[in-house]
Amino acid sequence: MIFRAVEDADLIRKARRGDVEAYNLLISRWERRVYNYLLRIVANREDALDLSQDVFLKAYQNLRKLDDPARFAPWLYRIAHNEAYSLFRKRRPEGETEELQPETMEGAATVGGNAVFPVELTLAVSGALRKLTADQRETVILKIYQGFKFEEIAEIVAAPVSTVKSRLYTALDLLKTELAPIKARGVS
Amino acid sequence: MSCSPFDLRDYYFKDLAENERRLTEVHVKTCAHCREELDRLRGTEAALLALREEEIPQRIGFVSDPVFQPSAFRRGWDALWGSAARLGFASAAMLSVALVVFSLTRPVPQGAAPAPAITRAAMQAEMQADFSNRMNDAVAKAVAASEARQARQTQDLLAASDRRHALETQAMMVRVQEYLEVEKKHLNTLILASNNAGSAGGDVR
Numbered sequence: 001m002i003f004r005a006v007e008d009a010d011l012i013r014k015a016r017r018g019d020v021e022a023y024n025l026l027i028s029r030w031e032r033r034v035y036n037y038l039l040r041i042v043a044n045r046e047d048a049l050d051l052s053q054d055v056f057l058k059a060y061q062n063l064r065k066l067d068d069p070a071r072f073a074p075w076l077y078r079i080a081h082n083e084a085y086s087l088f089r090k091r092r093p094e095g096e097t098e099e100l101q102p103e104t105m106e107g108a109a110t111v112g113g114n115a116v117f118p119v120e121l122t123l124a125v126s127g128a129l130r131k132l133t134a135d136q137r138e139t140v141i142l143k144i145y146q147g148f149k150f151e152e153i154a155e156i157v158a159a160p161v162s163t164v165k166s167r168l169y170t171a172l173d174l175l176k177t178e179l180a181p182i183k184a185r186g187v188s
Numbered sequence: 189m190s191c192s193p194f195d196l197r198d199y200y201f202k203d204l205a206e207n208e209r210r211l212t213e214v215h216v217k218t219c220a221h222c223r224e225e226l227d228r229l230r231g232t233e234a235a236l237l238a239l240r241e242e243e244i245p246q247r248i249g250f251v252s253d254p255v256f257q258p259s260a261f262r263r264g265w266d267a268l269w270g271s272a273a274r275l276g277f278a279s280a281a282m283l284s285v286a287l288v289v290f291s292l293t294r295p296v297p298q299g300a301a302p303a304p305a306i307t308r309a310a311m312q313a314e315m316q317a318d319f320s321n322r323m324n325d326a327v328a329k330a331v332a333a334s335e336a337r338q339a340r341q342t343q344d345l346l347a348a349s350d351r352r353h354a355l356e357t358q359a360m361m362v363r364v365q366e367y368l369e370v371e372k373k374h375l376n377t378l379i380l381a382s383n384n385a386g387s388a389g390g391d392v393r
Binding site for chain 2: 020021023024027028031032033035036039040045049052053056057060064121122124125126129140143144145150165168169172175176179182
């Protein structure tokens with residue numbers, strides 16, 4: 001993990017000097033995670049892909065502003081967060097981003113569907129996530145799916161750690177209730 | 189409601205200090221209710237992880253286009269900040285410049301005479317004044333030496349003149365004395381002759 005972080009830092013230094021290939025290698029390491037983060041926030045593949053491209057372009061243009069290359073991940077996700085919320089504001093100019101619910105994820109029933117994770121559970125999880133507020137959903141995504149620390153999530157969403165924890169724990173209580181019937185039927 | 193000494197969710201997400209984590213761990217081993225709570229958290233997380241990540245439908249990549257590349261200045265600037273040696277040299281240079289600027293623009297303390305601004309003209313005037321002072325000193329020394337030499341020569345001449353005058357006076361005195369001696373002898377001769385003539389006339393009568 002440390003070795004990987006050093007490698008990323010080296011790629012960042014090269015990219016800062018204008019080495020596009022080094023930056024492309026950096027992208028290849030992070031594009032899938034960033035795409036899935038955005039996909040779960042905006043719930044639209046086309047938007048998620050467009051936003052991902054914008055995120056990596058903005059990151060390249062602002063790479064020199066990154067003080068500590070070891071903090072690349074939270075910094076990159078901060079850009080992704082801003083891009084996603086910028087899209088929300090464009091689509092809801094009256095400022096309803098806090099209550100914005102993502103569009104129904106087209107084809108969500110087949111996402112990752114295989115023998116180990118049945119379709120029914122996948123559908124239930126997608127449905128339960130949609131019932132959360134945008135902030136709660138994003139916090140769950142960053143903690144459960146992306147594995148960030150609380151301090152890093154606070155940096156990404158520009159909120160205090162206590163707020164981040166409150167959002168996550170409230171969301172987990174709601175999800176626990178929503179998913180209880182599925183788990184009770186033994187689909188997991 | 190959890191009876192754990194610390195938040196079980198913080199414990200689950202490994203966000204407790206080491207001593208807090210140990211205390212909670214001891215509690216969980218003896219508390220069935222808290223163990224159930226932890227199991228529910230694990231179950232919820234496991235259910236959430238059923239939603240697998242998707243592959244990105246199209247790989248993202250950039251081509252080497254000058255539009256996206258930082259400018260030469262920017263690359264140089266980044267290289268400067270990326271090198272400790274260059275940064276150190278730049279810092280030293282900036283410090284030197286700052287010291288020079290500070291020394292030239294330092295405010296004058298209250299009550300003190302304003303420090304003259306160091307300009308090229310002032311420096312030239314100062315150099316000329318210094319040169320003039322040195323020249324005046326040299327001329328004054330030369331004049332003083334010449335005057336001293338002349339005074340010494342005058343003294344020598346006066347002394348020689350005095351000596352010559354004394355010798356001449358002495359010689360004149362000797363001549364006067366010799367003249368007086370001659371005149372005295374001549375007078376004695378006359379007196380003696382006169383006496384001899386008187387005694388010869390008495391005998392004739």
